[in-house]
Amino acid sequence: MPRESIDLLITGAAEVATARGSTALAGDELGTVGVLEGAAVAIRGETLLEIGPEAELVERYEASEVLDAEGGTVLPGFVDAHTHPVFDGTREEEFVLRLQGARYAEIAAAGGGILSTVRGVRSASREQLLVLLLERLDRFLELGTTTVEAKSGYGLTTEDELKCLEVLAEAARLHPVEVVPTFLGAHDVPEEHRGAPERYVDMVVQEMLPRVAEAGLARYCDVFTEQHTFGLEATRRIARAAQELGLGVRLHADQLTPLGGARLAAELGAATADHLEHVDEAGMEAMREAGVQPVLCPLVPLFLREPQEAPGRALVSRGLAPALATDFNPGSCYLQSLPEVASWAALRYGFTPAEALTAVTLNAAASLDLGARLGTLEPGKQADVVVTDLPNAQHLAYELARSPVRAVVKRGRVVHARGPRPNWR
16 A cells, blocks of 8 residues: 655654643643653644654655654644843843842843843844844754744834834744744833833833734733833733734733732733732732733743742642743843753742643643644644654753754754754755
8 A cells, every 4th residue: 555645754752742732731730741652753744644653654654754853752842932032232241240239120220121222222223133033043943942922122112113023023934933923112111211101101002002013013012010110000001002903912920029910911811921920829819710821931030130939839739821931031031942941940840841841832832822733742733843862751851951952843844953053044
């Protein structure tokens, strides 16, 4: 009997490990990961066709390309649900200041922090920002990330915010990493509006958001909800305006202070509340009742040398469905590795390796409303696959400070194999 033609067959795996389904896994179900030993993965076009015993699939299919996992573990493509990748210039001087005892808010009040990156972005051309962004997407790909939520937020004028979002759109067109754009014009109040912050809120609501929505440059609107940036009432106004324009809402919530951002996220029906280092019991319960997903960034408090970290285990115990993210940015977490995040979620929150895997795959995809297409290895879903050299899926969290990625498949095509640079060009 002739074999069926397919485009790609992944063989030689110790195991294939994946969560299943299209919606986020919450509470006790977070660690529900299926493991198939000795399985192969068949791909046709952009779609995962079948997962099954290797001998059966080798007999059934004639593949144009065979990718040998060489005894490693095959996982879904990682999804980073919170990043800030459009910037020019880094902030290592602030890193040193924090090592010497300075706090995040103190640095920001002295003109550093977000506003220092704003100055770099405003002076950079689209071309400069695009080159830098493509390099960063290369690194994401090398580390197994196939989809990123990517925020603007370092322009803080209408034209500079549009510039950043246009750069994200162009990078998404050129690069295999899938980009989910988020407008974060409400990241901080720029220097020219510090004397009248309500005037800047007016600009975000009346000018920036309509322009962004009209151009179709963002799927979400985010707000950095803190007393020194945008308080609860300003956040509510910006988020409601975004929703009226058809954008989803994500919030930086209760990161530096217990302001009540999680409760506001629930009131708004936001997709996510991110960070949550200072979330209280009422905030957790409100999020659970409203179906708001937590997006946790476990390396950020460490990087900022802040003593308070998110109550990751408590959020799971209360029936929420967390995603994990890097929060890659030049100031508060200069990190692009979701395997490293998985390790720190295990060590800081007590997540099991299976819970961490779900949180960087299915739950992260679901937080972006992409769970029906991404986040798991199942027939009919998009073929986004990470081939690692790990002997089993538990090693994803167990191993520290090393990339385990051997090869990456995006939309059914091998776009990276271990080497000095991705081979997608």
